[in-house]
Amino acid sequence: MKKLGLLVMPLMAISLLASCGGGNKPEPTEDVKFSADTSVTLDESKTIANITLDWTPIDRSIECRAFTFALRSQSISATVTPIEEVGFPPFNLTVTFASPLSKDDIGDLKFHYNDKIAKKEGEAKIENIGVKLPVVPTYTITWVNYNDDVLEVDENVQKGDMPHYDGKTPTRPNEGEHVYTFGGWSPEIVPASESTTYEAVYIPSYTTIDISIPEKADDYKFEFDYTAKATKTIKVDWGDGKTANAYASHTYDNPGDYKIIIDNIVNLKLLLGYDCNNYVTSIYLGNYITSISDKAFFNCYSLASIIIPNSVTSIGGSAFYNCSSLASIIIPNSVTSMGNFAFNGCSSLTSIIIPSSITSIASCAFSSCSSLNSVTIPNSVTSIGDDAFYPCNALTNVDLTNFTTQDEIPTCATSAFFNCPVTFEVASEEVANKFKNSSKGWPNSLDKYHWPGKQKILFKD
Numbered sequence: 001m002k003k004l005g006l007l008v009m010p011l012m013a014i015s016l017l018a019s020c021g022g023g024n025k026p027e028p029t030e031d032v033k034f035s036a037d038t039s040v041t042l043d044e045s046k047t048i049a050n051i052t053l054d055w056t057p058i059d060r061s062i063e064c065r066a067f068t069f070a071l072r073s074q075s076i077s078a079t080v081t082p083i084e085e086v087g088f089p090p091f092n093l094t095v096t097f098a099s100p101l102s103k104d105d106i107g108d109l110k111f112h113y114n115d116k117i118a119k120k121e122g123e124a125k126i127e128n129i130g131v132k133l134p135v136v137p138t139y140t141i142t143w144v145n146y147n148d149d150v151l152e153v154d155e156n157v158q159k160g161d162m163p164h165y166d167g168k169t170p171t172r173p174n175e176g177e178h179v180y181t182f183g184g185w186s187p188e189i190v191p192a193s194e195s196t197t198y199e200a201v202y203i204p205s206y207t208t209i210d211i212s213i214p215e216k217a218d219d220y221k222f223e224f225d226y227t228a229k230a231t232k233t234i235k236v237d238w239g240d241g242k243t244a245n246a247y248a249s250h251t252y253d254n255p256g257d258y259k260i261i262i263d264n265i266v267n268l269k270l271l272l273g274y275d276c277n278n279y280v281t282s283i284y285l286g287n288y289i290t291s292i293s294d295k296a297f298f299n300c301y302s303l304a305s306i307i308i309p310n311s312v313t314s315i316g317g318s319a320f321y322n323c324s325s326l327a328s329i330i331i332p333n334s335v336t337s338m339g340n341f342a343f344n345g346c347s348s349l350t351s352i353i354i355p356s357s358i359t360s361i362a363s364c365a366f367s368s369c370s371s372l373n374s375v376t377i378p379n380s381v382t383s384i385g386d387d388a389f390y391p392c393n394a395l396t397n398v399d400l401t402n403f404t405t406q407d408e409i410p411t412c413a414t415s416a417f418f419n420c421p422v423t424f425e426v427a428s429e430e431v432a433n434k435f436k437n438s439s440k441g442w443p444n445s446l447d448k449y450h451w452p453g454k455q456k457i458l459f460k461d
Helices: 275-279 429-436
Strands: 007-009 013-018 035-042 048-056 062-071 078-081 091-097 106-115 120-130 138-144 150-158 180-186 196-204 207-213 221-228 235-237 243-245 249-251 256-263 265-270 280-284 305-307 351-353 374-376 397-399 423-426 456-459
Touching (some): 207 221, 207 275, 221 256, 221 275, 423 429
Parallel strands (some): 280 305, 351 374, 374 397, 397 423
Antiparallel strands (some): 007 035, 013 120, 035 048, 062 106, 078 091, 106 120, 138 150, 180 196, 207 256, 207 280, 221 249, 235 256
């Protein structure tokens, strides 16, 4: 349990009630003097307190046992540990309350003692302990534009709260024909844990391609196919000081790394079977791009990263087929369809989050993604096609916690997760039973040929 801080609470009163088992209660002798110091730390759940109990004089041989704690402001029961232990101060006690406490709750901590010098037993009580809530750290969240202009400052954002920008959508002026569209914030917004500055990120209208031409290449030529934006002329900066209009082929004088900038295109497609496809290391699609066509980046073995803007609505069949260096990809919520074999053979991918805009996971969409270990599927998905994740041998977790009702359960092809050692994680045991009994292709308690003994559906506890 994580502690938020140490709250020192003064002892308000101590009364000594002499007791001796079940007999008469002798009065304590005058030389029995207690002064106590109590410190309390309340956890985030407001149900557990750690209490350190100490007192003076420390030179007396006084044993204590049987600690109890009772709230007096309302009927909330409490359990104290250790219980029935005999020892000497200081004591570290854990008090567990049946319900979360409020700042107005007060209580009494009572314990038995044995004064070995005076040969007296008694009962001491620390009265009116005010229960204080933990002090939650707060942070300052600053939102800035691309040029460091401050857009908004949010102060006193509590730890764990999700920062939220309340201002107008940030804008960036166009630069000639280059148009910029707001694309979110950097870094990614996460629950507050420290003071943070978020910078507005913009997606340009132009597309960039990073290439690396090796010395042993047969030639230093690069070319691509495209669809120009209506009424616009394609403009290409080849990254070596040369430019072109409406011409998608270029031969470099020397090997090396180049950044190609392409403006005014709505679709980009590399040419099948050309060695230059292997030169491509990263792609940043501009916000004029509206779709990724079939086999657009087919066999681009060296493609390690790609940015897809939220202007893209579809990803074609085999679009990223055998992009074996592609380690991660974010599919934006604007994408409503993905074709068959869209990411087949992307052997470096480790996780995928299907956006809530997708209703169907196509056949073989992620087949042969041998490093894929985690998939999140939203409840917008109604069907999962044949061999969609076959054979993803590292796939151990599929998050289905967004599905809660019988009607939401998608139809699943019996071969969709064939040879995947996967656990399907759902929201509750009740939902798990709905999946097992849905007659929509999901595994039940009996092993089937298409579910060879390794798949199981577990509820998230």
